[in-house]
Amino acid sequence: MKRSIKYLRQTFLASLCSATVLGLVGVPGALAVSPSNGINSETPSSSTYTVVKNDSLGGIARKTNVNLAGLLQVNNFVLTSVILPGQIINLPTSSTSMASNAITTYTVVKNDSLTGIAKKAQVTLSSFLKINGFSKSSVIMPGQVVKLPAGHLFTASAPAPASVTPTVDARIQTVMDFAKAQIGKPYAFATAGPLTYDCSGLVRASFATVKINLPHQSLLQSTYGTAVDWKSTPIQRGDLVFAFSSRSPQQIGHVGIAISSTQWIVAPYTGATVSISRLPSIDKIREVRRIL
16 A cells, blocks of 8 residues: 555656646747657747847847857848847757858958957857957958858858958058158158158058058057068068168167068158158068058
8 A cells, every 4th residue: 555655656746747847838038848859849940939038139049059140030030129028039940050151251341340340240259359360459451351250140141342342452552652642751750740750650641541550660560460571572562661770780660661672662760751762671671561
């Protein structure tokens, strides 16, 4: 008799446990499940999620490990769509996510920033920096191709930005035109125009015409762009050429903009004016950087 009562009690408790698990269906903030396969599919293409207080579309995408673009797509949402607690929304399948995340790169356009790209792609800045090996101070240039982390918002149907991006040659020409327009203006230390320039001030003002913000110091400017092996590779128009300082022979102290492999435009020294002259000899060059 005691064994029969114990058996009935165990059976009853097991039934309660089963009922509790099945009762998870419709719990706010949880994935809806069914006894058959654990996924409640309203349609063959998606499972569902019940919105809870303080949820956002981006937060739901991260919480359920789905692509945000796919989440918007299967629900006919846009980023500004309003969702309410208790609302049931569809979750994309893996095939939907793969389709909506078909592209993995982005081409930088004018006025882009690391933070701006991350916001447009609806990804965290840290994940965007990590996948590209960037830091917050990394410099990006129009035309540069960067990687996008999983879950980004850009889709293959998005228009390619390259068509509205000025070519590198056109931007170099803009820099050259501005620098040449300053020829004849006097050198003055720690100035960057419009009436006088020092060497790094002329460089800074010239590249500002194509929305590239360089510091007003030759040593700091030498850390921007891409290094060029000037001893084996010809210096190109638009390259920044850095020379040793006359006061500190082992330190960068002068900079100009190459207009060819043999000449540069530069604000040379006190008492002189902005002018075009021959590049320093190879042994006097300390660094060459390609900004564009």
